[in-house]
Amino acid sequence: MPTTIIAGAGHAGGQTAISLRQAGYDGRIIVCGAEPAPPYQRPPLSKKYLSGELARERVFLRPESFYSRHDVELRLGNAVRDVDPAQRTVVLDDGGSLSFTDLVIATGSRPRRLDVPGSDLGNIFYLRTLEDADAIGNALVAGRRLAVVGGGYIGLEIASTAKGLGLEVCVIEAADRILGRVTAPEMSGYYARAHRARGVHVKLSTAVAAFEGDGTVRRVDCGAETIPADVVVIGIGVVPEVRLAESAGIACDDGIVVDERCATSAAHVYAAGDCTRHPNPILGRSLRLESVHNALEQARTAAANIAGTPTRYEQAPWFWSDQFDLKLQMAGISDGYDTIVQRGSMDADDFAMFYLKDGVLIAVDAVNRPREFMACRKLVPQRPSIDPVKLADESIPMQEMA
Numbered sequence: 001m002p003t004t005i006i007a008g009a010g011h012a013g014g015q016t017a018i019s020l021r022q023a024g025y026d027g028r029i030i031v032c033g034a035e036p037a038p039p040y041q042r043p044p045l046s047k048k049y050l051s052g053e054l055a056r057e058r059v060f061l062r063p064e065s066f067y068s069r070h071d072v073e074l075r076l077g078n079a080v081r082d083v084d085p086a087q088r089t090v091v092l093d094d095g096g097s098l099s100f101t102d103l104v105i106a107t108g109s110r111p112r113r114l115d116v117p118g119s120d121l122g123n124i125f126y127l128r129t130l131e132d133a134d135a136i137g138n139a140l141v142a143g144r145r146l147a148v149v150g151g152g153y154i155g156l157e158i159a160s161t162a163k164g165l166g167l168e169v170c171v172i173e174a175a176d177r178i179l180g181r182v183t184a185p186e187m188s189g190y191y192a193r194a195h196r197a198r199g200v201h202v203k204l205s206t207a208v209a210a211f212e213g214d215g216t217v218r219r220v221d222c223g224a225e226t227i228p229a230d231v232v233v234i235g236i237g238v239v240p241e242v243r244l245a246e247s248a249g250i251a252c253d254d255g256i257v258v259d260e261r262c263a264t265s266a267a268h269v270y271a272a273g274d275c276t277r278h279p280n281p282i283l284g285r286s287l288r289l290e291s292v293h294n295a296l297e298q299a300r301t302a303a304a305n306i307a308g309t310p311t312r313y314e315q316a317p318w319f320w321s322d323q324f325d326l327k328l329q330m331a332g333i334s335d336g337y338d339t340i341v342q343r344g345s346m347d348a349d350d351f352a353m354f355y356l357k358d359g360v361l362i363a364v365d366a367v368n369r370p371r372e373f374m375a376c377r378k379l380v381p382q383r384p385s386i387d388p389v390k391l392a393d394e395s396i397p398m399q400e401m402a
Contacts, residue, residue, distance in 0.1 A: 009033025
């Protein structure tokens with residue numbers, strides 16, 4: 001009987017197992033993960049799960065009973081430690097060895113650490129796992145002072161959640177704008193204003209020099225100023241988890257290098273999710289994406305190829321972020337744009353920003369504008385040339401933009 005081992009029980013790993021069965025794969029499936037929980041969704045960890053609005057079982061991709069019903073073996077709390085691609089074997093943390101016909105590496109990413117004096121004090125957290133979210137949630141007590149280090153998606157989502165729970169919140173960003181890696185200065189400015197208007201302090205061009213306290217953090221030393229804090233959450237990006245692949249001699253370059261089939265440089269070894277660098281024919285380059293959409297679609301692609309249906313991964317990326325009452329939905333990658341067109345009103349928290357390059361639509365950022373987002377998810381892969389005047393004119397329906 002063929003055997004597929006999935007190294008990693010996160011979003012990509014869980015979806016790979018689900019998709020294999022949906023594709024009619026009748027071999028043995030073994031999912032090995034470091035955490036004790038079955039595969040779960042990570043986006044709620046900084047939002048509704050963190051706030052207590054979403055019960056634990058509702059973040060799971062499937063109930064644990066699903067896996068037993070579909071003959072998927074979960075080896076939870078027992079991750080893959082070593083891979084031998086030539087012998088097609090893996091060694092688990094408990095010392096056990098398994099043989100595979102195919103292997104999918106879905107090891108995800110790990111938080112980038114901030115190494116400054118005092119970083120080992122109590123009540124300083126990173127968010128990646130359910131356990132992390134539980135620890136942070138227990139510390140987010142109304143009236144406490146929270147310092148969020150990093151003004152990316154995770155930091156801003158935690159800031160908005162904590163503010164809603166009654167904490168005093170300060171976001172500390174070393175760059176001169178928030179969301180600097182993912183959007184234009186105009187959108188960065190909008191979100192900084194939106195957070196400040198809702199009571200969040202936003203410190204830009206401010207680097208953390210040290211954390212201070214008496215066993216538990218009490219202050220954040222930023223050189224020119226000291227910010228009081230009872231709780232700190234650090235969100236300064238992630239690093240692809242490639243150590244398993246590298247030790248096995250599999251090609252890596254800021255991620256595990258895969259082709260359009262999600263196959264690695266080693267025969268019968270695939271990879272999916274945050275840990276990969278893949279070619280994107282729509283964008284015309286290779287890239288690494290940290291997104292649920294990418295994790296799910298790469299998992300489906302790898303599963304289809306293992307199940308015997310040749311499949312290529314060629315989709316435009318999309319993302320979302322919920323902060324306060326603002327739903328940001330993004331399609332495409334805005335890097336390299338030369339023109340921005342706004343449709344709607346920033347003052348009303350109801351607008352979309354379209355990014356064009358040489359007259360071609362390459363991306364959209366939509367705030368509380370699902371129609372523009374959905375239309376652009378279809379348009380961006382087509383790379384249409386669109387008159388900027390038409391894009392800005394709300395009297396012209398989006399379906400007429402093609």
